[in-house]
Amino acid sequence: MNIFVIMKRTFDTEEKIVIENGKISEEGVEFIINPYDEYAIEEAIQLRDDHGGEVTVVSIGSEEVEKELRTALAMGADKAVLINNEELDESDQYTTTALLAAYFEDKEYDIILGGNVSNDNSTGQIGPRLAEKMGIPYVTTITKLDIDGSTATIERDVEGDVEIVEAQLPLLVTAQQGLNEPRYPSLPGIMKAKKKPLEEIDYDELDIDEDEIGAKTETLERYLPPKKEAGKVLEGEVDNQVQELVKLLRQEAKVI
Amino acid sequence: MAKKVLVIAESRENELRNVSFEAIAAGKEIAAGGEVIAAIAGENVSALTDSLFHYGADRVIKAENEKLSTYTSDGYGQVFLQIINSIEPDAILFPHTSMGKDVAPKLASKLDAGLISDATAIELDGEDIVFTRPIYSGKAFEKKKVKSGVILATIRPNNISALEKDESRSGEVFSEEVEIKDLRTIVKEVVRKSTSGVDLSEAKVIVAGGRGVKSEDGFEPLQELADVLGAAVGASRGACDADYCDYSLQIGQTGKVVTPDLYIACGISGAIQHLAGMSNSKVIVAINKDPEANIFNVADYGIVGDLFEVVPLLTQEFKKVLQTN
Secondary structure, eight states, rough: EEEEEEEEEOOOOTTOEEEEEEEETTTTTTTTEOOOHHHHHHHHHHHHHHHHEEEEEEEEOOOGGHHHHHHHHTOOOEEEEEEEEESOOOOOHHHHHHHHEETTTTTOOOOOEEESSOOOSSOOHHHHHHHHTTOOOOEEEEEEEEEEETTEEEEETTEEEEEEEEEEESSSEOOOOTSSSOOOOOHHHHHHHTTOOOOEGGGGGGOOOOGOOSSEEEEEEEOOOOOOOOOOOOOOOOHHHHHHHHHHIIIOOOOO | OOOOOOEEEEETTTEHHHHHHHHHHHHHHTTTTTTTEEEESSSSSGGHHHHHTTTOOOOEEEEEGGSSSSSOHHHHHHHHHHHHHHHHHEEEEEEHHHHHHHHHHHHHTTTTTTEEEEEEEEEEEETEEEEEEEGGTEEEEEEEEEOSSSSSEEETTSSOOOOOTTOOOOOOEOOOOOOOOOOOEEEEEOOOSSSOOGGGGGOOOEEEEEEOOOOSGGGGGHHHHHHHHHHHHEOOOOOOOHTOGGGGBBBBBSSSSOSSEEEEEEEEOOHHHHHHHHSSSEEEEEESSOOGGGGGGSEEEEESHHHHHHHHHHHHHHEEEEEEE
């Protein structure tokens, strides 16, 4: 089975956001594999262990993404590919999709997995956009995946309800929390990862027309939300506090 | 310049979701005097078209087919694409819901268009339509526009106010004949798990529990309070990881990002990842035993105390005052 994972490097969820000259500052920031993509990597490894084949993890970004790709290899992926876009002026979900679609053009794949959303830009667009561009079906926010022959039986989270969906391979799926428990890389895993293939491709080596893949959207401004002031901690007997709270919510905040 | 705006409406259990009306209001703003066309797809949606007019649609297109009884990206994608091709809108708005998140990028890809996901506000700047959206799960915001071509955006529930309902408004309903073919994904079954029927992303009030609820049963008093307030129940990652509740309830940087009018945090310490998911709520109440808990730094009102004592009292008090009204 040819299994691919599309992965993004993102800020650690602990990080506070600092804006400098209109951009999000990356100074001193810890990076991680986007948490939803970790579920995708774990699922891919389990699929390979059950069905045989190979797991290739693909990412787009600067050379620094090698660190997260090595982590994916240490978890158990077989190969990693970095599409270096450092020289690319502007990029949005349209651009990213075009690069990935160009990469997959000459590949054989049975299933492509990704996170359902990244924890930085959180658009959740790449999975469906890519599947559409490649002409394959997709299922988003999956919490369970079983493959039998060329049929996938999937559970997906739909705003708290569960949909049981059937689809044929080749297929693209995006992972929701609850799909699995991603493993930590083991020490032997980390040692082995150093020797696993990590291919770097410059984006302009792909079969693309650079004039055709420019961003369709533009960011005009970034800003931090106004800082919330600490509110009122109520005092007195619990009964009185509760009565006062209900009064405040109705008369001062007017939300009930 | 006046624009033609298509708004994709959505129903749940045979009722239009409120975000449909919010998207129509957003559409009115973008249309700037132009036409707002609402489209609704489903197995049987004829009863829903009146309200789309009441909330501001100028024209309504309905697409009915038994194959549209549950959402699939192929089925709904075909229908919406057919409607888009026939009316050629300048902008298309979707609700930022499970359906909108799934189908909007597919259509954007098909149309080679820019899509702005999860918009919380819209403003016009000359000819530009500028969308505000949260990034880093609400730790920051960005303003964005589509550079050229058709504009696609998904609208986050609970942020843009719907127009006042005007029952005197009406209009013509067009029926789009659709032939649904080649469904590559088949929904075999839908298992309803959301208990109260109040969806987290659209809820006006959320009662959320953290590690402090201590067990699955510990969520019961929270559910009782939620029932009285018509609220949805949510949870922190801590509560989900400890198996007190399902991951579908999780609010935070991983999990759902919510912006209700009222968020009642019970036994939640307030880790930065949780705050990212809820700190843009309009009013926040914190109930926690630990007076040093971080959640008090973002709360408008706090009660230092045991949630198992405070929450049932709160339920009783709300019952009392809501009944006398």
